[in-house]
Every structure is written in C-alpha cells, then in structure tokens.
Amino acid sequence: MTTQQPTRPLRRIEPRETGTGRVPRATTGRRDVPSGPPRPQQRPFVPVGVSHPPLWWRDASVLAMWTVLLIVVALWVSGGGVQSLGTLGGALLSTGRLTGLVASALLLVQVFLMARIPWFEKAWGQDSLARTHRLVGFTSFTLMLAHIVLITLGYAAGTPAGLWGTIVDFTLNYPGMLLAIAGTAALCMVVVTSYRAARRRLRYESWHLIHLYAYLGVGLALPHQLWTGQEFLSSPVATVFWWGLYIVCAGAVLVYRIGVPLWRSLRAPLRVVHVRRESATTTTVVVGGPGVARLTAKAGQFFQWRFLDGPGWTRAHPFSLSAAPDGATLQFTANRAGDGTSRLHRLKAGTRVLIEGPYGRMHPGVRTQRKVTLIGGGIGIAPMKSLLEGLAQAPGDVTVIHRVGSEQDPTLAAAIDETARRRGARYIRLAGPRNRARDSWLPGWADAWDDAGALQHLCPDIAEHDVFVCGAPDWMDRVRASALDAGVPADRIHLERFQY
Template identity: 50%
Template sequence: MSAAVAGRPAPARLVPPGAPGWWADAAGVAAVLSLLVVTALWTADRGVQELLSGVAGGLTSAGRLTGLLSADLILIQVVLMARVPLVERRFGQDRIARWHRLAGFASFHLLLAHVALTTIGYAGTAREDVVTQFWLLVTGYPGMLLATAALGLLVLVVATSVRAARRRLRYESWHLLHLYAYLGIALALPHQLWTGADFVAAPAARAYWWTVYLLALGSVLVFRLGLPAWRSLRHRVEVAAVVPEAPGVTSVWLRGRDLHRLPVRAGQFFSWRFLDGPGWSRAHPYSLSAPPAGDLMRITVKDLGDGSARVAALRPGTRVLLEGPYGRLTGEHWRGGEITLFACGVGVTPLLALLWELPYAPGQAVLLYRARTGEEIAFRAELDRLAAERGVVVHHLVGPRAGRPAWLPAYAEGATDAGTGGDAGTDAGPSGTDAGRYDGSVAQTRWGPVQVRITVSAGKITDVTALRVPDGNHRDQQINDYAVPILRQAALAAQSADIDTVSGATVTSDGYRESLQAAIDAAHL
C-alpha cells in the first residue's frame, strides 16, 4: 500500500436515524381507517338500503362492498411491499411479509366473493342463469375482459404463494411470477373506472380512490424503482475482489463512490443485481458481513441455488445495482449492556458486522457459532481479531445436530451451558483438534508488525491466523479486512509461503510471507 492511501482518513459514515416510536401505531390506524372510509363511502352510496332491498339487490350490494374492500387491501399490499424506508426501519421485512401475506389472502377471498355475489345478484335481477349472466358481464360491460384477465393473474399469484407450491419453485421463478400481481392490479383499474358505481356517480368516492391509487403507484415508482436507480448511479458499485471463506461460502468485496453516505447500519441487507450476463435482472438479498468503510463493503454468500452459485464466479470490475438497505436487525434496538448472538453457518454474516459496530465493552459480547464441521467455520481470522481487539467471547459449537428441533450439536445435548468446552477462537467438543500451532516471527514492515500462526494436522497446514497486522489507522484496518483472507486462502492452497502479493497490500503481503515461512520452519514442514 502506498503512503498516500495508508494515510487517508476514512470519512465518517452516515448512520440513518431510527423510525419514530409512534409510527407503528399511526401506520396501523391509517390501514384500518382506509377500510372504514371505504365502508362509509359504500354506505353513503345507499349500500345498506340496497343490501336490505331484496335478495338480488342485497347480493349485488354485498358484491360491491367485497369488491371495494378487496381493492383497498390490494393497495395496502402494494404500499407494504413498496420498500418505503420508514416502514422498513420500523417493522422489518419479516413482519411486513406476514402482513402482506394475510392481506393478500384476505383480498383474494373478498375478490372471489365480489365476483360470485355480483354475478348472482345481476342474474337474479335479470332472471338469467348464472353462467349466462357471467358471460354477459364479461363480454358486455366496459373493462370486464381486462378485469377477467386480472383475476386470472391474481389466481396464479395466490396459487404459487401457497406454501406447498412455494416449496417446489425456485426463488427466482416464484419472484418472477409474483410480479404479475402488479399487472393484475393495472388491468383491474379500468373496470373500476368505467363501470364501478363508486367512481361513476360519487365524487367523494372518486377522489378517495384516485388518491389511494396514486399513493400506491407513487410508492412503487419512487421507492422500488427511483431510489434504487438513483443510489446505483450515485455510488457506482462494482466488484473489487472475490474471496473464498469456507466450502461453498464466498465473500465479495465491493467498492464504490461515497459508500460512507449510504444510509445503512450493520445487520441490514441489500437486494443485489450483478451485471454479469443473462439473469442479471433477478435481485438477490444478501446481508452485509462488513459495513461500508471508506470505499469498500463486503457481502458473504453461501451456494444454495443458481443465483448464489454465480457469485463465486464474479470477476473484479463487474458492475452492481443495489436496492436497499432493508432489515431491522441493527444496533438501533440495542440499549447497551451484555449481548449474546447466535449464528449458524453463513448466518454469521450480519452478526459480524454488528460485532464491529456496536459499542460494547470487552467481555460483554458473546457469539455462539454453530457449524457441522470445522471446515465450515468461516471468518476464523476475523473472529480471532474480534476476540483480541474487542474482547468478544467466541464459542465454536461444531458437530452434527442432536436432532430436530435441537440447535446444539449432539455432544452438547442436555448441557446446562451452551458454551461448555469452547474458548474464544477454538472449536468446542469432540470436533476440536489437538493439532500443533506454530507462531511465526514478527516481521517488521514500514506500516507496522505482521505475525501469523499456523495450525498443523497430519503434516498439513489446516489453518492460518493473522496475529498482528498494521493497524495504525482506519485505512490499514480496511485493507487488512480485504487482504488477509486472500493471503490465508492462498497459503492454505499452496501449503507454503510461496504465495502472490495482494494488489494494494504489497507491504503487508511481504510481511505475511516472511512470518508464514518462519512458522512453517518452526513446524518442520
């Protein structure tokens, strides 16, 4: 690294403010109030009188009400999933997705009731059979053919949202089918505009419906399309490096312009689109495993499907579109004091970012990290550094699961202390190893000392840990986070100190090789 780069201070990172506490109540009241307004407008337009006017008129009036309530719930769904930042920060994706699902099934059943009740009511008034009346409605009323197509699309979306069907679909396929809901809503609008009594004859109702339609449309255009496009253009994110962390687990270092201005907190995630060829348009949600620092940030991905498998093949310089940040697993909800974090496999990634950001005291943070085998533990060097620099107590719980719904490994089943047998930076239980550890000599470089430790088992280097690296300023730490994992993987692959220099970290690479060779000599390899 050059002196100019090493001495450059990292800009202060923008931390977004938390959502006001009253927002949850206000949002809930607004949703309920919209349903009450719809019911009041139906009542003002003689809805109750028509409901009591007879069987046919009553069915038709009930059909109007169910259709209006269905439309309102559909628009609430659209706003819920428009990724409005204030809504995201207050409720989080999990809770919003549950409400979206409940509103979706409720609106769908109300929509089916609207079709059935209206058709039967019209058939009773015209003294036609139901099938003939349905055909006459579809073919004879303005906008009804489009509304029928909209109904078909919404049936498709709901059918693929049932859990049994969802499990059979790839995420990419399900997400693409789910987007047809927007087309369904657009196709249904002309029917309400041209033939809906509340639009045609009631100015107050017409004003309300135009307002909520435009609000939903504006939310999608601004927050689902406009804001992500603006951030992608402003920050110009691209792939800086791709680093293997464990079998099937890959970290991607991303660089961009003014990343410290991204309103993101540790623990949050973005939806990423990598412009690497066909399929780039499908977004993939990945958490940050390291928050933005200077012009770099990091995500870590496990190979679980077509999209995640492509991450390992990304090349430096690949442009990236980002959408977010999302999620509420952040320090905003931590009130200080002791904190215990539970992670399993690649799920440790957002917790790593939190462990670097939260202002806890040494010894206050405990991480319980589950893995099936020692090889699946990622970020060993970084966890060692967290233990050394921040006083994090790390317990690696390694071994097969005792059985569902148990979370602990089999050897720990029934233990009163989940951390029994584990020390900071070591493997707990029988999967731990008695392999020798050898520390290399300290290599003095112009930016500071470098020292590594190797773990040897069966005559092979099974792990390499950086004990000391230059840390004179924030930029040094940023470069170490980027370079040390690459050097570690290279050393494990080469089983020697004959490894390449990491671009941008020449001095650290030289010191790493020197100390590594000393450790190898001490192990008589």
C-alpha cells in the first residue's frame, strides 16, 4: 500500500440540477453510478465457510440476568422483607435492603458483561455489551444511592439520635462501613466521568485509569455486605448464592481479562514488524509473530493493544484491523488523539506487543445479504478497508463510501481504490468539511440534499444491503438514521462504537 494519490480519479459526489432541486450524483473516472429502480429482492447470502455468531447466547444471557434478579427478590421475600413493610421505619429499612441487594447484583452483572467472555462477546459484540454495561451501571448506581438514603432514614426513624447521629453511628460502629464509604466514593467517581460531557473532556488514558476504580469499589463494598447484610447470611442458600455470584464474576475477570491475554502473549510472542506514516496525523502499525496464526481474527474486528515501549504500556487502546488477517501479520491504522496514539509513529521494529481479542461483531460473519455497503468516516475507514479485503464478493457486490474532511487527506485512499478496482467494488469518496448548518453525515457542500435520499442515490438498492458503519459516534448515529430511512432493516446495520 502507498500513500500517493491513485492514478485515476476517485469517486466523489457532485451536484446536479434537476427540476425538483439539487440531488447527489456519484461520478467515477469511467462511468456514472446507475440510478435506476432497485433490483428485485435477492435471497439471503452467507459466504461459504463463515458461520453466523450464536445469537441465542444473547437471549440466554438476558434470561440468566433476570433469573439472578428474581433469586435476589425471592431471598429478600423469604427473609421477611414483605412482613417488614407494616411500619414506616420497617418499610424504609426493608425497601432499602431490597434496593441494596438489587444494586449489588446489577453491579456484578455489569462487571461480568465486560469480562471479555468469548461466548458473550461473540453473541453481543463489544458495542452492544458496552451500551448494556452502561445502562446496567447507571441503574445499579441509582439503586445504590436509594439504598443509602432509605437505610439511613429507616434507622433514624427508630432511634432518638436523629439523622445525623445515625450517620455517625453507621460510620464509626458498623463493621465494614468505612470501606463501603470508600467504595461508594470510587464508584461515584467512575459514574461521574462516564457521563458523555465529562468523558469528552478527559483523555482516553485518564478515563481508562479512573474506570478501573470500579473494581476497587466492588471489592471495598464486599466486607460491608457480608458483615452487616442479613440477607447475605440469613440462610445457607443465600450465603452460597452471593458467594457464588462474587466468585463467578471475579473468576471471569481474572481468567478472560488477565489470564487468557497474558497466556496468549507469553505462549506465542508478538512484535512490531513495520511502522509507516499514512499522513501527518495517521500511523499504520504491522504486528507479526507465531501467535498470529493461532488467533481467530476476522476482517473488521478490533484488539486491545499494549506496546512494551516504555511508560504507559499498561494502558490498552482499542484499534480495529485495517487489513484482512493473512495468518502472518495483523495491521491497524490509528489517528493521533492522545498520549497512547501519539507515540505510535515512534515504535521500533521488534517492540513486544500484548493484545486482547479479537473483539466485535463487525465482521463478515454477521453478513446476511449478497450486497454490502461499507461506510467509513475519517479513521473509521480502517475497518472498512479490512472488510473490503475480507468479504467474499463478486464484482458489483460491495460499495465503499469514504467520508473525509479534506480532498487532500490520503489516509488509506490509494489502497482502498486499488483493492476496489481489483475486486470490482465501487469506491465513493465524499470530501469536505462537515455541515455546520444542520446535523448531517454529508459534507457541508451537500447542504441542500436529504441524507437518506443521498444514500439512496449513491446506492439505489441500499435496502437490499447489509450496511457496515464506523466513524465518530454522532456521525455514525446520523448514518444509521439515514440508512433506516432508506429502508435498511435495523438488524442489517452493523457498527462499532469506542465511546459510550
């Protein structure tokens, strides 16, 4: 691959005046894109040798979560939770215990969802897992705050010490409470920095480090629950259930977040093979070694990467593959966006690499249709290039739409154009600053065009396609909305977010 401009003109959209207003027209160096009526619906297409992920595992995991919550409620009922609702103080205490129990269970579910368990990850994909993790996390945190307030008010209602005296008594005299307060503070810090407004103000490295305090918060809360929580010790069944839940979650994290990646990296070391600059702000890194052949990576997936090149190596960064795996090397392309990515261009050949993965459901195995449209914005074109190389296809099956901020941006353009020509795919490059007049995935010079209509004109039979999307989160949301408006079913739109 080279960073020089391709020898023939890249496809781009240009305006064409019609009797009904301006609409997009895609042109190439050889021919205009046809804009006739959509072709008849084709039968679902599954490439030979590529199996669909076991989606029933997702349903099974949801059922397991609800089963855990039902058991929690059942244990609360069997422990006299309902009978205690007769008085105000009893109702506050009993409801407070229930919210605390459910909050604890959801907190463990939240940890379990991000433990990188292969079966769950294949069924959900990191995008869906992370969004579910976020929803469960905020729910758990809200219930935890309700637990603190209700329990405090409940005890205060039954003692002459009053509210402040109860708080002091809790803090100083109840076993594990100081640890629980520290754990709650850690969880508050994690939750506050998880809001999008706060997340966007933090460097990825800082956010990642703060997020690890969630494990500390869970660990500090455990002694309080076991020493003072009667529902944890009320019966052998409750004790086994809660201890089992903690052991399963801790085991999942230790095995799949630490053990498996470390074992893979030590068993078959990976090292940097080559580093090249694609542009002033974009770098491609090629990694090789005996461990590559043992991985089951697919085009479009991503890994968590750590480079043992000095300070900061402990922090992993998610980068998607920018080339289809060939069994000998893995390649990713990243923009300079923080401390971790800014040093990529300084990596030396031979640098040791630790990886976690592969992750993500944005790969050929989720494909259901013969026709595919790949839409990438900025550096989000990297996994689209990988998919273009890895998808089984006949000429005309694949369309690539590449959204860039400037016509002079060379990132992966030459390689995509060459691959598209060789494989008979259509490559459309949309260059220009973003539209500041309205929210749109199109460039600013396309202000008069309807988002969904432009997509349909670029790809008239888009409703018959699988659509893969990668780019900035808000931009992906707009592309997804346009694809839905253009008639693409929701289950045929595949995307991967790295910010939640």
